[in-house]
Amino acid sequence: MNRRGLILSALALGAAGFGGAAWYVNRPKPSSERATVAPELAEALTRPYSPVLGPAEAPVTIVEFFDPACEACRAFHPVVKEILEKNSGSVRVVIRYTPFHGPISETAIKLLEAARIQGKFEPVLNMLMAYQDAWAAHGEFNQQKLGKIAAGAGLDLELAMEQMKSPDIVAIFNQDKADVETMGVRQTPTFYINGKPLDPFGMDELRQQVDAEVAAANG
Numbered sequence: 001m002n003r004r005g006l007i008l009s010a011l012a013l014g015a016a017g018f019g020g021a022a023w024y025v026n027r028p029k030p031s032s033e034r035a036t037v038a039p040e041l042a043e044a045l046t047r048p049y050s051p052v053l054g055p056a057e058a059p060v061t062i063v064e065f066f067d068p069a070c071e072a073c074r075a076f077h078p079v080v081k082e083i084l085e086k087n088s089g090s091v092r093v094v095i096r097y098t099p100f101h102g103p104i105s106e107t108a109i110k111l112l113e114a115a116r117i118q119g120k121f122e123p124v125l126n127m128l129m130a131y132q133d134a135w136a137a138h139g140e141f142n143q144q145k146l147g148k149i150a151a152g153a154g155l156d157l158e159l160a161m162e163q164m165k166s167p168d169i170v171a172i173f174n175q176d177k178a179d180v181e182t183m184g185v186r187q188t189p190t191f192y193i194n195g196k197p198l199d200p201f202g203m204d205e206l207r208q209q210v211d212a213e214v215a216a217a218n219g
Contacts, residue, residue, distance in 0.1 A: 036195040041183060050094045051094070059090060059218075060213045060217055062083070062091060062092070062210065065191075066098055076206070079206060082207075096179060097172070097176040098180050100188055107141075108135075111128075112124060113169045114161075115155050124155050126153070131145075131149045196209070
């Protein structure tokens with residue numbers, strides 16, 4: 001079972017002790033010892049059009065390669081929100097779409113982009129994560145429930161269905177898919193913090209690596 005599978009198992013079983021046992025085996029490397037992404041990959045790491053949560057000028061950037069149909073992404077979503085709230089003004093999250101669940105992911109990603117056009121990105125994202133098991137449980141896609149959940153967050157669903165077909169949204173989807181290949185991302189979520197990969201992987205490790213970057217940025 002990979003590390004993401006262990007995290008999901010721990011959440012499902014409510015085994016708080018497991019987190020202490022598994023996530024602290026390897027402490028995160030100091031920020032200065034982590035290699036940043038290679039210069040030739042920097043363009044593929046973020047794009048100017050990518051959705052951003054938090055202030056654009058924040059000194060610490062988390063890049064999350066994210067699949068809305070991914071159970072581990074759902075598990076990490078409250079942690080990412082917690083980090084943003086704790087470090088208000090200092091951290092931003094750049095979301096890169098990673099459609100590893102095929103048509104389920106593609107539809108949800110394009111719906112999120114329609115929500116962004118309508119100024120509803122964050123509330124729709126939060127609702128899709130909160131009720132992911134209703135529209136994408138165990139790989140079973142329920143498009144009707146997906147639309148209903150998004151509409152419950154304020155999305156104009158009829159308008160969104162048209163917007164999802166726009167060349168701009170299709171281009172964003174295709175470019176992110178290509179960047180996922182360029183970056184060699186194989187699992188979701190995959191995180192980079194100020195260009196440095198999250199290694200080892202884990203919720204506490206994510207908190208700690210962000211804390212180290214915020215401390216360095218604040219002097």
